[in-house]
Amino acid sequence: MKILYGVQATGNGHIARSRTLARALQKHPELEIQWLFSGRPKEKLFDMELFGDFWWREGMTIVHREGRLRSLATVAQVKARHLIRDIRELPLKDFDLVVSDYEPVTAWAAKLQKKPSVGIGHQYAFLYSIPMPRLNWLSHTILRAFAPTEKSLGLHWHHFDRPILPPIVPSNLQPSSDFGNHILVYLPFEHPAPMLEELSKVDQQFLVYGVPENLPTTKNIQIKAPSTTGFQQDLANAKAVICNSGFELLAEALALGKPILSRPLAAQFEQEANAKALEQLRLAAVVPHIDARNIENWLENLPPPLRIQWPNVAETIASWIAGGCKQSPAKLADSLWRKVIPNPNNGRAAAYQRVSE
Known part of the structure; x- marks a missing residue:
């Protein structure tokens, strides 16, 4: 065929x-x-x-x-x-x-x-x-x-x-036995400079994908180049994930049992629908903005890990x-x-x- x-x-x-x-x-x-x-x-x-x-x-x-x-x-x-x-x-x-x-x-x-x-x-x-x-x-x-x-x-x-x-x-997606100290951030739809500024205010290490690599950063932020293998490794080793409400990354994060903070792309039907489903199923914390206050509140109230084996x-x-x-x-x-x-x-x-x- x-x-x-x-x-x-x-x-x-x-x-x-x-x-x-x-x-x-x-x-x-x-x-x-x-x-x-x-x-x-x-x-x-x-x-x-x-x-x-x-x-x-x-x-x-x-x-x-x-x-x-x-x-x-x-x-x-x-x-x-x-x-x-x-x-x-x-x-x-x-x-x-x-x-x-x-x-x-x-x-x-x-x-x-x-x-x-x-x-x-x-x-x-x-x-x-x-x-x-x-x-x-x-x-x-x-x-x-x-x-x-x-x-x-x-x-x-x-x-x-x-x-x-x-x-x-x-099929080879498996949680790491030794989580790192970083939070993986994938927010390609955000304005990168203000987003990085908000991350810099949080006492936490961030690995950031999906933004220009030449942007200035602070010591708690590392911008990573696009890489399928590198991204999957950093995701498996992350202690948590901050992302927009795209479907596939969230599915992978759930398969790995990662706590998730998600911000849907405004006025994008699919992502807003995904955010409603995340809240209804209690699979992630959903916020209207990614800023230091929302991140810190989320980190202070992280729920027990939920791993779904698809x-x-x-x-x-x-x-x-x-x-x-x-x-x-x-x-x-x-x-x-x-x-x-x-x-x-x-x-x-x-x-x-x-x-x-």
Whole structure:
């Protein structure tokens, strides 16, 4: 089976999830995968060796400034003619299936050329009734029209009694036996200079990813260069995590049992919905601003660690694709959620378990 797999590369989470799926798909030699990435300049992609000779298209991305999504600017920057041309001219004739991780060029090309298509990703969970802010017309339109597919496998930290699968995390993701003293910070949507200034006021060591490396820092802050391996090591060794409310990093932090302080990107539907879910499930502390006072209050009241052991969702999906995508998402979800293991040693886990049952 020949598959075109499109990945929305605006955020690192989509790519991280696709790396895990790529390794699982490689165990099925009958599958021939051609990868396509869009939403980020090609020269800003890194650690892409796993995807071989991948295709790249400009696609669509979001515009954000100082921690807030700019909807009008996002719409204004879309090169509509270029996007439509890429969709219409995408060569799908030799492919048996198109898979989209919320990537619009491949999804829309499959729709127009009537090719079988499957959506895999967190955004597809929002096709169901789950915790989310009130949809305005623009968010609703973008959510459903951005990357439509015939079938979809939505991913979330909880099923909410819907046919939604658990997150995809690397199979080798294991908590360190010897935590470091640092807090990992990944806040790529914040204005970096004020954010670093607030961190400098806290008596704590911070490892910061996602900001320019040439910014001035104080002795308690170290800015790290983009690195898949380095980031995973620093995450595993961290005593806690401060991040925006993107899905994939939070899933990995939960798999490692890290305390989390999260600040959703303002006016970004997905992150605001994620923040509601985090609060409802008691999985993280959510704040409207990242400042020294909020960080110190969080550190003074850290809850007991809650580690959620997700099953190997990537291998299940890879086998599902290799088998022709025949089993229903509901049956896939049911089989996978039975394998999720919340840590039973604290009250938060008990609360999460009750919601999961």
